[in-house]
Amino acid sequence: MPIPYMWSKRKSARHIYNIIEAHTKDRKEDLLVDLFTGWFAISEIFIQEGWKTINNDKNKYVMALLEKILEWLPDNIYDWVSRDKFYDVINNPDNYEDWYVWFIQCVWSFGSTQTNYMYWKNIEYIKRIANDFVVNKNIDKIIKDIIPKKYIEWILKQDTIWKRRMALKKVANMLFNKFNKIYKKEYKIYKKIMDNPLWKEYALIFTKWLKSTWITNKEINKLTNSNMWWHYLTQASQPAIPTPEMMDLIKKSNKIKNIPQNIYDLVYDDDYIIKLKKEMIINLLNNKDIIKKLDIIDILENIERIQNLNNLENIQRLERLLSIKVNKQNILSINKWSYNEVEIPKNAVVYCDPPYAWTAEYAEWWFNHEEFWEYIRKLSRTNKVFISEYTAPDDFKVIYRFPQKSSLSGWNQSHNNQPDECLFVYNW
Ligand SMILES: C[S@@+](CC[C@H](N)C(=O)[O-])C[C@H]1O[C@@H](n2cnc3c(N)ncnc32)[C@H](O)[C@@H]1O
Numbered sequence: 001m002p003i004p005y006m007w008s009k010r011k012s013a014r015h016i017y018n019i020i021e022a023h024t025k026d027r028k029e030d031l032l033v034d035l036f037t038g039w040f041a042i043s044e045i046f047i048q049e050g051w052k053t054i055n056n057d058k059n060k061y062v063m064a065l066l067e068k069i070l071e072w073l074p075d076n077i078y079d080w081v082s083r084d085k086f087y088d089v090i091n092n093p094d095n096y097e098d099w100y101v102w103f104i105q106c107v108w109s110f111g112s113t114q115t116n117y118m119y120w121k122n123i124e125y126i127k128r129i130a131n132d133f134v135v136n137k138n139i140d141k142i143i144k145d146i147i148p149k150k151y152i153e154w155i156l157k158q159d160t161i162w163k164r165r166m167a168l169k170k171v172a173n174m175l176f177n178k179f180n181k182i183y184k185k186e187y188k189i190y191k192k193i194m195d196n197p198l199w200k201e202y203a204l205i206f207t208k209w210l211k212s213t214w215i216t217n218k219e220i221n222k223l224t225n226s227n228m229w230w231h232y233l234t235q236a237s238q239p240a241i242p243t244p245e246m247m248d249l250i251k252k253s254n255k256i257k258n259i260p261q262n263i264y265d266l267v268y269d270d271d272y273i274i275k276l277k278k279e280m281i282i283n284l285l286n287n288k289d290i291i292k293k294l295d296i297i298d299i300l301e302n303i304e305r306i307q308n309l310n311n312l313e314n315i316q317r318l319e320r321l322l323s324i325k326v327n328k329q330n331i332l333s334i335n336k337w338s339y340n341e342v343e344i345p346k347n348a349v350v351y352c353d354p355p356y357a358w359t360a361e362y363a364e365w366w367f368n369h370e371e372f373w374e375y376i377r378k379l380s381r382t383n384k385v386f387i388s389e390y391t392a393p394d395d396f397k398v399i400y401r402f403p404q405k406s407s408l409s410g411w412n413q414s415h416n417n418q419p420d421e422c423l424f425v426y427n428w
Pocket residue numbers: 005006007008009010035036037038039040041042056057058059062337338339340353354355356365367
């Protein structure tokens with residue numbers, strides 16, 4: 001789930017609009033101040049309903065992307081962003097424009113921290129080839145190998161990236177089902193072994209070797225500036241194989257004189273484990289045309305992989321925001337301040353969707369909740385203020401309680417035992 005709040009209010013936005021609208025019938029102006037705009041879900045609906053908005057969010061990257069979307073997005077946003085490029089942007093945001101930093105994080109990341117590249121190393125190349133096929137109509141040999149000519153032609157006939165993406169998905173899905181019927185047994189075994197954390201077995205080989213060098217835990221921690229000795233040196237916790245970068249550091253120890261070839265391969269050769277796993281499959285299936293079948297299964301694997309191009313799907317979601325462009329003049333301003341620095345017109349209705357008190361995801365945003373509620377008490381003297389939260393101090397009143405559902409989902413996150421989300425007001 002790349003951006004914890006990315007599409008958070010999208011599902012309940014219409015509902016929130018209706019409630020706020022109904023509770024502000026006496027308003028003098030259709031003007032909303034959205035103090036924690038995030039992904040614009042709420043403001044989008046208000047603008048569609050003809051309101052004007054003043055937007056604010058302390059995250060300058062989010063607001064910069066919003067500005068960019070409203071103005072213009074360059075054509076090359078569909079181009080492939082490699083793993084290296086992704087990490088360069090994440091690690092050196094100052095070298096890039098603000099909007100681009102956020103763009104990369106929403107489109108190309110995976111996992112709740114937003115700092116992991118979307119595709120695993122070993123599938124990056126096939127995803128890139130599929131992306132290039134859909135975006136630039138380039139037909140790589142692999143595409144020719146896995147998709148019959150007539151389907152390639154049909155996909156290329158589609159006149160937009162979105163239509164081609166859908167067409168590819170359809171074709172890949174159909175081919176996958178067809179092949180999977182024929183090679184069901186083989187594919188099942190293949191999957192079982194490939195997806196199995198056989199890794200652990202090999203990690204044990206690594207820890208055993210490292211131990212034999214007499215390197216100490218202290219030395220490992222010092223060299224790697226981490227607390228990883230526990231994983232590299234013992235079998236007690238999850239044994240792990242260091243990344244090549246980590247290994248380069250460990251290697252500096254004078255206890256490590258030479259690295260045996262198999263250990264070297266484990267650390268530095270991405271394909272080594274895959275090769276070992278394939279050997280295992282061959283032994284297991286023990287069948288005379290198995291090599292040929294494995295080739296077909298590789299094709300099947302690739303077909304499965306090109307069904308989903310999540311990066312393009314994410315851009316498509318972003319593009320939905322473009323629909324707002326039509327009423328762009330209704331956005332009076334876009335600010336990148338803290339909520340309490342925004343000047344709020346007397347007639348405005350205010351909506352607040354602050355970082356939730358109970359979610360760990362927001363730990364990175366240090367947010368003083370007491371100060372926030374105090375600010376709202378004061379602001380409520382002059383304006384109608386609505387707050388989306390799960391809990392509030394006792395002197396706040398719930399005017400609406402949303403039935404429990406993971407409003408944080410959007411990607412595939414689910415929070416169990418979470419309290420109901422509510423709309424709070426003060427002093428009515
Ligand atoms: C729950 S999200 C808002 C989600 C938004 N309503 C939506 O539907 O997309 C909370 C937002 O508060 C912003 N934020 C955190 N601290 C802030 C502060 N002190 N002032 C303004 N915004 C802040 C974060 O950047 C984040 O975008």
